[in-house]
Amino acid sequence: MRLPLLALLARGPAHGYELKQDLEQLLGSAYPQPNVGQIYVTLGRLEKSGLIEGEDVEQSSRPNKKVYHLTDAGREALHAWFEETEDEPRVRDEFFMKLALAPQTGLADQIALINRQRRQYLNTMRNLSKLAAAENRDNRVALLLIEGAMLHLQADLDWLERCQEELE
Amino acid sequence: MSEDQVPVLRADGLVKTHHGEGAPAHAVRGVDLSVRRGEFVAITGPSGAGKSTLLHLLGGLQRPDEGSIWLDGRCTDSFGEARWAVERRKAIGIVFQFFNLVSNLSVADNVELPALLAGVPPKKARAEREELLAELGLTGKERSMPGELSGGEQQRVALARALVNHPPLLLADEPAGSLDSKGTREVMRLLSRFHGRGQTIVLVTHDARLASAADRVISFFDGRIADDAALDGTPPPRRGGISGVLELRD
Numbered sequence: 001m002r003l004p005l006l007a008l009l010a011r012g013p014a015h016g017y018e019l020k021q022d023l024e025q026l027l028g029s030a031y032p033q034p035n036v037g038q039i040y041v042t043l044g045r046l047e048k049s050g051l052i053e054g055e056d057v058e059q060s061s062r063p064n065k066k067v068y069h070l071t072d073a074g075r076e077a078l079h080a081w082f083e084e085t086e087d088e089p090r091v092r093d094e095f096f097m098k099l100a101l102a103p104q105t106g107l108a109d110q111i112a113l114i115n116r117q118r119r120q121y122l123n124t125m126r127n128l129s130k131l132a133a134a135e136n137r138d139n140r141v142a143l144l145l146i147e148g149a150m151l152h153l154q155a156d157l158d159w160l161e162r163c164q165e166e167l168e
Numbered sequence: 169m170s171e172d173q174v175p176v177l178r179a180d181g182l183v184k185t186h187h188g189e190g191a192p193a194h195a196v197r198g199v200d201l202s203v204r205r206g207e208f209v210a211i212t213g214p215s216g217a218g219k220s221t222l223l224h225l226l227g228g229l230q231r232p233d234e235g236s237i238w239l240d241g242r243c244t245d246s247f248g249e250a251r252w253a254v255e256r257r258k259a260i261g262i263v264f265q266f267f268n269l270v271s272n273l274s275v276a277d278n279v280e281l282p283a284l285l286a287g288v289p290p291k292k293a294r295a296e297r298e299e300l301l302a303e304l305g306l307t308g309k310e311r312s313m314p315g316e317l318s319g320g321e322q323q324r325v326a327l328a329r330a331l332v333n334h335p336p337l338l339l340a341d342e343p344a345g346s347l348d349s350k351g352t353r354e355v356m357r358l359l360s361r362f363h364g365r366g367q368t369i370v371l372v373t374h375d376a377r378l379a380s381a382a383d384r385v386i387s388f389f390d391g392r393i394a395d396d397a398a399l400d401g402t403p404p405p406r407r408g409g410i411s412g413v414l415e416l417r418d
Binding site for chain 1: 213214349356357375376377379380381385387389390394395397399400
């Protein structure tokens with residue numbers, strides 16, 4: 001969450017609740033609603049490490065709100081973030097260990113493991129399809145996030161299929 | 169049994185072996201299957217698992233070596249080629265991966281032809297065609313030839329043709345197999361819509377995204393049903409559920 005918040009502040013100063021709304025709007029219903037508490041905690045940490053600075057703004061009938069802006073160090077950190085490539089997603093290693101170890105234990109059947117895992121993936125896939133159908137057609141970022149999740153899941157399902165072909 | 173309880177489709181002990189060059193290929197090795205009215209069933213599995221052969225058996229495009237098929241409670245054991253052709257006109261609609269439209273007939277004629285062959289009066293056939301093409305977003309394409317349309321449009325015409333006689337059962341064999349991801353989503357949306365109105369669908373696909381539109385998924389391996397699962401959309405028993413898949417790291 002740290003770097004996305006910094007990135008949102010690159011446009012200009014904002015307070016915590018605005019950032020939560022921006023994030024929701026950008027990522028759509030696909031993304032689990034960011035917890036506002038978590039956002040304030042993260043902002044506190046970013047301020048402590050000198051990447052942002054907060055300024056109290058008085059409000060007439062309510063407590064002061066803190067408006068944050070990016071520091072030079074924050075801008076530097078963002079540059080570095082965009083510069084870096086990210087790690088590849090990892091295969092489902094916990095399931096793989098179950099599959100690899102099942103025959104030796106005599107406690108589980110490999111095909112049954114695969115079938116059960118597939119059911120879960122298919123149900124998740126169904127939920128993602130529903131999310132995609134319900135998402136605003138114009139929110140391309142949100143739709144791409146869902147499509148990415150679906151393609152990952154498709155790859156996992158293909159891999160389960162390979163396991164089943166080999167092990168059956 | 170009341171009418172609702174008679175399965176639209178039932179198969180018992182289906183076996184099909186292909187004898188080509190080389191060793192015989194055991195495409196379907198003992199399949200029992202029952203599809204209730206209004207169900208949307210997807211059959212998935214690796215290529216070569218025999219799922220397309222199974223669908224061809226269910227549509228009477230190939231005959232099983234062993235086993236029987238019932239359509240709406242009627243046993244098809246004694247059906248010949250001609251009788252199956254009648255069933256495919258009235259009781260079973262089929263869409264294929266490569267659309268199989270008649271290339272020298274216009275879109276309108278492709279859709280009306282099965283209605284006319286089934287004895288529907290021309291006026292009614294035209295009305296049905298107009299309604300379906302409008303529904304499928306193809307108004308204005310009536311006079312086009314199939315070759316002038318995109319893959320996604322051709323598949324929608326094929327869907328209209330398959331549904332023009334209101335068959336109780338729709339069979340779809342890799343309907344998105346030659347479409348891009350936009351075309352795939354379109355097919356998925358349309359199948360879901362017709363299913364929502366009560367259309368019974370059996371879909372063969374290797375695409376899990378497409379399969380997830382169904383409410384029951386059969387995993388087919390090596391000529392056999394390996395798993396038969398109802399998709400109820402229940403969130404997996406895991407922290408975060410579906411949103412966990414989408415969660416960005418903090």
